[in-house]
């Protein structure tokens with residue numbers, strides 16, 4: 001029943017809201033965030049438990065002037081600690097989880113199809129997160145919006161505690 005509600009939200013309500021957002025552009029982020037939160041509530045209500053969790057991150061979490069290439073292999077990171085990538089690798093290692101940077105929807109889909117997780121913890125902006133969550137259905141995704149103190153797609157951040165909590169939710 002809850003899974004069906006999730007389908008209604010992601011496959012019917014979400015496209016309808018994006019239609020509304022086409023006329024009220026200033027409300028787009030808020031409507032996408034509303035869908036992400038609704039999805040997260042339903043995923044939690046479903047109570048899915050698994051250790052096969054994939055963590056997906058956006059490339060903009062990497063600080064702009066870092067010259068290490070992490071898109072193909074995040075473990076190229078030198079762990080200098082100037083951006084959240086270091087801590088996220090630590091979280092993935094502590095929990096023995098797969099961790100990838102997805103530079104777009106196509107790559108995210110390919111990673112999901114290769115890794116075949118039973119649940120996903122995803123970090124991204126509201127736009128990528130809401131469309132990715134809808135795309136991934138019925139796979140349960142807990143979405144965490146990134147913080148953008150310098151504007152979109154540039155030196156973004158994420159609350160590591162929220163990532164840990166989402167992993168704990170699925171893994172317990």
Ligand code: SF4
Pocket residue numbers: 062063066067068070077078079080081082083084085086
């Ligand atoms: S932690 Fe340091 S080495 Fe790793 S991606 Fe961030 S800036 Fe680059």
